[in-house]
Amino acid sequence: MDYDITHAPETKAGIAGDDAQQVYDTLMRTFEDYKAENDTRLQAIEKRRGDVLAEEKVARIDAALDAQQRKLDELALKAARPQLGSAITPVPAAREHKSAFDAYIRFGDTAGLRALETKAMSIGSNPDGGYLVPDELEHTIGERLAVVSPIRAIAAVRQISGNVYKKPFMITGPTTGWVGETAARPQTGSPQLDALSFPAMELYAMPAATANLLEDAVVNLDQWIAGEVELVFSVQEGTAFITGDGLGKPKGFLAYPTVANASWSWGNLGTIASGAAGAFAASSPSDVLIDLIYGLKPGYRQNASFVMNRRTQAAVRKFKDSTGVYLWQPPATVSGRASLIGFPLVDAEDMPDIAANSLSIAFGDFQRGYLIVDRQGIRVLRDPYSAKPYVLFYTTKRVGGGVQDFDAIKLLKFAAS
Template sequence: MSSFIKALQERRANVWEQAKELLDTAESEKRDLTAEEEAKYQAFNADLDKIDQRAKDLVEAEQRTKDAEAAFAGLLAKPEEPGARKGQEKDSELRRWARGEMRGVDIAKPEGVSFRDLTKGSATAGGNTVPTTFYGQLMAHLIEVSGVMQAGPTVLNTSSGETIEIPVTTAHSSAALTAEAAPLTESDPAFAKRTLGAYKYGVLLQASTELLTDTGVDLEGYLAMQAGRALGNAFGVHAITGDGSSKPTGVITSATTGKTGGTGVAGAFTADDLIDLYYSVIAPYRNSTSAGWLMRDATLAAARKLKDSQGQYLWQPSIQVGAPDTLLGKPVHTDPNVAAAATTAKSVAFGDFSQYFVRLAGGVRFERSDDYAFNSDLVTFRAIIRADGLLVDQTGAVKVFVGAAT
């Protein structure tokens, strides 16, 4: 496996070098890419995306194998004790429910402090020794399809869905030079009060009786993947562009403008625009480990072409499989719900995404029905979560690039 991964890394580096050669040739000749060169460049970008996806699949497959080996090793290493089944009760309960022996089941967040780092490089730090719960699998798939959830927001898990009042910073205090014995000028921070609710997101899943009775099917993995991706896609739209009216408030909606593009370029950005956007975010947020970029895939393809004044590419491919690429040294997260580059469009966001709060109320509610699709011999499952989102520091923790209006 290691030799294959090394070959994958070398192939990725080779593809990027070929893409750079196209761009450098056009730049040296002071012209744009020809139609043929543009087609080749887009093909190189597609190859990079495919290699990244393959690397991601390998990491996930290796993680699942190690989790399974660790779980079996733990079971075989010691006899079962009276209290040992407590952690397995939900799993067996889930299987009884899937077989139709129970009507519904709540998959709550695991008890106690059980925070696990879902970044790709965490497995070697001990993550491989911890079996993945059903809740953990579902949340991993939810994060997988939502750019905001990948970017590292602050997640608040609550057991119930009552409204939470959050103070939102709208202005900071400021100091001033003061003469001896002169009175100090009062400067209080400005706050607004916002609420985090619990909006309901749900999905129906249907599976044939044959699928459920097949002992070779990874039932938990199948349900976790399908439900997690569906719920992540639904919540992800509002986490980006929600207006706060009977839905979460999106991070792009709340972010302030850090840079407006030039005229006559149909909303496109330049290297200088992204550099200006980067430095429009103040140092404490810019230097945070949660700071990063958020844009859609097509926008990232354009950003890969940009160079700084020294001729260095702003975009730097990762040298480690599974680790994110960087733009000006910060990780890039993609989400299809971010607007495409266009006039007045907010097409790129940069800042500290830990200042975006995501509230998850309760766990995940699963219910099944044998009657809903009785004539098709399908079993119907219903998955429901309750969530909300809000950018709590609106003084400029996250800023956006806006295409010029004219």
């Protein structure tokens, strides 16, 4: 079978559903081929004779499998993206804001937006800092990011109106116990609280437009802005939520201190060693994934997900359980996620590759473990001067993030111990 991994299927709106089913069917057939070829490779290893051809075929099918999964993700992403505009008639104030914003974007006319700010008695909307986009556009950008950004899709998200979100978290609860009906009630211990702060940092994009685009009345500029900033915002967010250092950006969960899970304490993320430096253990390599799952407390496992990049997936895709069933499984439905040992598997290309002491696999309940804060309001500043003849749109939003429950996320460390 010839595996072409270079050509994506047609994604026109009218046939996107059919394409998704075709790609899904191809993915399932490719996975069956992958299992057959990998079984052949394993049999050759068991007979203590290497089969170079089998190794190459497995690698080629593995690449094709990744390509089909990527195509399916792209089609599912397109289908999941919300569209601007709805059958519901907007309220007059929203219509007025949208009309004024459109005039500003197309022609640089600020009179309408200034009038709205005066009417609202706004003191925080300095024209030099841009103007707030309509609520509908802000909501659409937020929904698009939730679909595109891998960590945002599984983490908790809060909207705030200030620059910092402060959250008290109970590290240990009050002491409890059983008592008889007439027995004395001893005084209980006090709970321990930790005050966590999540500052919102500024994230920006600067899409450019030509005069012809802005003058074209058919072009939906709201949709254009949402599409232009979506990729830039999602890429920057995806990196920050995983590896960000917290300086001018959110703090990623891999930037926090780590300790061996057996010695876990609040403020650190627990790690489990793979059993070999920069690799899985030579004997029973998949056992460490089971250890990682059960390193998480039962209350967190119910909503847990694996997070890793595709190159790490290629390594775990070869693992089987004791009955010969592959631990990695393709999505059960066209719009579903691949799974690993029955848990959803999230693709995050910013996760590190397998290397000595790398933290290449995360497992946890990210809804409880990682918090993303979005400050309300996305601003756009029109700049027709800096890059003539193009018009730049300096678009900013404020977002923060960090670990909120250090017991909800565990990491696999590729080390001997």
